[in-house]
Amino acid sequence: xxxxxxxxxxDTTHQAHFDxxxxxxxxxxxxxxxxxxxxxxxxxxxxxxxxxxxIGMQPEANWITRxxxxxxKAILMAKVQDEAGHGLYLYSAAETLGTSxxxxxxxxxxxxxxxxxxFNYPTLTWxxxxxxxxxxxxxxxxxxxxxxxxxxxxxxxxxxxxCKEESFxxxxxxxxxxxxxxxTPAQHDMAxxxxxxxxxxxxxxxxxxDEESAHSARSMAWKIKRHSxxxxxxxFVDICVPQAEALGLTLPDPDLRWNEERGHxxxxxxxxxxxxxxxxxxGPCNEQRITQRRRAHEEGAWVREAAAAYxxxxxxxxxxxxxxxxxxTA
Amino acid sequence: MxxxxxxxxxxxxxxxxxxxxxxxRLGEWAGHAPVLEEEVALANIALDLLGQARxxxxxxxxxxELAYLRExxxxxxxxxxxxxxxxxxxxIARQLYxxxxxxxxxxxxxxxxxxxxxxxxxxxxxxxxxxxxxxQWTLRLGDGTPESHARAQRALDALWRFTGEMFQPVAGLxxxxxxxxxxxxxSVTAVIERATLTVPSGPQSGAWAAGAGRQGLHTExxxxxxxxxxxxHRSHPGAxx
Numbered sequence: 343x344x345x346x347x348x349x350x351x352x353d354t355t356h357q358a359h360f361d362x363x364x365x366x367x368x369x370x371x372x373x374x375x376x377x378x379x380x381x382x383x384x385x386x387x388x389x390x391x392x393x394x395x396x397i398g399m400q401p402e403a404n405w406i407t408r409x410x411x412x413x414x415k416a417i418l419m420a421k422v423q424d425e426a427g428h429g430l431y432l433y434s435a436a437e438t439l440g441t442s443x444x445x446x447x448x449x450x451x452x453x454x455x456x457x458x459x460x461f462n463y464p465t466l467t468w469x470x471x472x473x474x475x476x477x478x479x480x481x482x483x484x485x486x487x488x489x490x491x492x493x494x495x496x497x498x499x500x501x502x503x504x505c506k507e508e509s510f511x512x513x514x515x516x517x518x519x520x521x522x523x524x525x526t527p528a529q530h531d532m533a534x535x536x537x538x539x540x541x542x543x544x545x546x547x548x549x550x551x552d553e554e555s556a557h558s559a560r561s562m563a564w565k566i567k568r569h570s571x572x573x574x575x576x577x578f579v580d581i582c583v584p585q586a587e588a589l590g591l592t593l594p595d596p597d598l599r600w601n602e603e604r605g606h607x608x609x610x611x612x613x614x615x616x617x618x619x620x621x622x623x624x625g626p627c628n629e630q631r632i633t634q635r636r637r638a639h640e641e642g643a644w645v646r647e648a649a650a651a652y653x654x655x656x657x658x659x660x661x662x663x664x665x666x667x668x669x670x671t672a
Numbered sequence: 673m674x675x676x677x678x679x680x681x682x683x684x685x686x687x688x689x690x691x692x693x694x695x696x697r698l699g700e701w702a703g704h705a706p707v708l709e710e711e712v713a714l715a716n717i718a719l720d721l722l723g724q725a726r727x728x729x730x731x732x733x734x735x736x737e738l739a740y741l742r743e744x745x746x747x748x749x750x751x752x753x754x755x756x757x758x759x760x761x762x763x764i765a766r767q768l769y770x771x772x773x774x775x776x777x778x779x780x781x782x783x784x785x786x787x788x789x790x791x792x793x794x795x796x797x798x799x800x801x802x803x804x805x806x807x808q809w810t811l812r813l814g815d816g817t818p819e820s821h822a823r824a825q826r827a828l829d830a831l832w833r834f835t836g837e838m839f840q841p842v843a844g845l846x847x848x849x850x851x852x853x854x855x856x857x858x859s860v861t862a863v864i865e866r867a868t869l870t871v872p873s874g875p876q877s878g879a880w881a882a883g884a885g886r887q888g889l890h891t892e893x894x895x896x897x898x899x900x901x902x903x904x905h906r907s908h909p910g911a912x913x
Binding site: 396399400403406407408409410411412413414415416419420422423426427429430433468518521522525526528529634637638639641642643644645646647648649650651652653655 | 692696699700702703704705706707708709710711712715716718719722723725726729735736739740759760811812813815816817819820823900901903904905908910911912913
């Protein structure tokens, strides 16, 4: 009984420290005490974020071998490489919470953890690469910039680095679309068609409406999240409208108009049935994306085993050499 | 369209084609690598090579016209670099053979005073990294598990017959090709033996001994690779991207 009470008191003290730190906008670090739910909620969010970087390589890598100029090909390769790097940062950040990359990848491969639903849409033309840069990366940045102030230190620091690179990708995507929009009529049509297909899925990236968002309230109280889904979605729409105009492209929403009273753009209803369907696994590319990821992992197993076996051998060789050296010295 | 007959005969062209084609093959790995670190590494090498290709091709003409509007008979790359990726061991064997060659070639060119010396001086630093990557993986695969050992040996054997082509003189390059062959052989032999593997004993060139890739004679998969690479560019003649 005494032990339980002591533990209870210690937890209460810890909780009070934690709450005070969060309230004071201080960063929570890996060795600090944190509530179990805070830890598991962060693991879930950071893993999903890391998985999205890794799965997100696929729709763009789909166009590397067909990029229409060497300059564009170099830009696209660099971007896909950056995404792998972002995945690595985020897995490392998640590991500070006591999980491992292997465990997280296993959960991705077995469908127990998710990735962003946007990557379940196909890249059908070259212009999709630009639309992903402008809209998908744009939405990601809108979501992620506030995460640079997230209460968990390792996540916040990873986001600072990631956001810098993402902003660069976003400008490149915009510039790609601009070149198409101002190009031949066929190129302009290709750009418009891509924007038509990516606009609504991009708005869905902010997650369900506030009243249906399961984790929002708690994440905001913990200062993992700083703004609600709908707030960020509105901010994104307001940013995109003038950009679309500058591009000479239209956004596929007849209800989109400036609302003087609100000081924001009103926009049409999102097809939430489609959102939930894609999230459940029934989107256009869910099966394909996860199958490719699993296959890369399974077909690479012998390579990882070889690296591990070699590392073990060279480590034991080194140990033997050291031992021999110690004996010789003695 | 640029056909075999009017492909320029400058030495930057074959070297540019090597880099362009190998970069493309490595780009095919994106999203398929055995471990995330290799997604980064293979893309990194592909990007370095693409950078080299762009500089080299620009010395010859318009980089995009040369990359996208030539037919396969007008390409001057080694057959080695156009070989399909195969499994990871094949990709690494191809990298080992080629990066060793490139390191020696650029090393020689960098010390000369030819047109390519400045490019070579920059590229040797990149190529040293590529070579180290290939050597480290050859050791891990060769001296890893029985399966990786067998796969690494198969890959070295399968690609061996494309290595002889590397030592045929390229017109306009001031390089000691005999010395190059000797240095390449001793360097590659050392790595293969350290990896507990066997240096292949077959011939270093197949039936297309007469210049092969350098003369525009390629293997079958190359045409398909170009079809994919050039399709979009060719579908929109005159467009800018």
